[in-house]
Amino acid sequence: RWLAGHVLIAGGGTTAAxxxxxxAGGLSYGAVSGRWADGIADVTAAAAVQVPAALALGGFVVAVFGLLPRWAGPITWFALACALxxxxLGSLFELPQWxxxxxxxxxVPLVPAEPFEATPVLWLMAAAFAxxxxxxxxxxxxxxxIGA
Known part of the structure; x- marks a missing residue:
């Protein structure tokens, strides 16, 4: 229960944030452009489509914490830094695609610039849960x- 509580708070907090x-970005865009409906929908969708990637990274953190508890801090911070x-900056540094x-x-699909594609989102969610x-x-x- 202890781990489940922490994972639910972290996952829920990440999703909510x-x-x-x-x-907030959609409201700002709407205020500047005057296109309220499009701005709110597009920018919120762009943020929402990032949730599975964040949860997949969270799943990796839980796996490392369960398997290598003493190394969980350094490994997971390194993974976050690498992912970000x-x-x-990956394309700027011309890193290989692999x-x-x-x-x-x-x-993650580049919504709203590209049409939404469910397949990578579903794979990321599957990775997060696995x-x-x-x-x-x-x-x-x-x-x-267990105790005091």
Whole structure:
């Protein structure tokens, strides 16, 4: 229950933060452009489509925490840094595509510039649940003391 509570708070908080940021961005766009409906819908959709990638990274964190608890901090911070740097600067540094594909954010559809495609989103959600499940299974096997 302890791990589940933390994972639910982190996943729910991440989802809420992305949706609120998208809504705020959409409102800002609407205020500047006068295209309220399009702005709110497009920018919120662009933020919402990032949720599966963030949850996949979260699933990786849970898996590492369950399997390698002593190394969870450094490994997961390194993974986050790599995913963000590759996503933001990978093409600038002309990194090879196979390396860019390591980041879950590379697979997210570029909504609203491109049409929404469900396949990568579903794969990212499957990865999030599979990695999270692996982490929960490994965590249950750990020898933890219960008490004060």
């Amino acid at each position: 992305l949706l609120v940021a998208g809504l 740097v590759m996503g933001q 390396l860019l594909n390591v980041s879950p954010y590379t697979h 990695l999270g499940g692996l982490g929960f299974a490994a965590f249950r096997r750990r020898d933890l003391a």
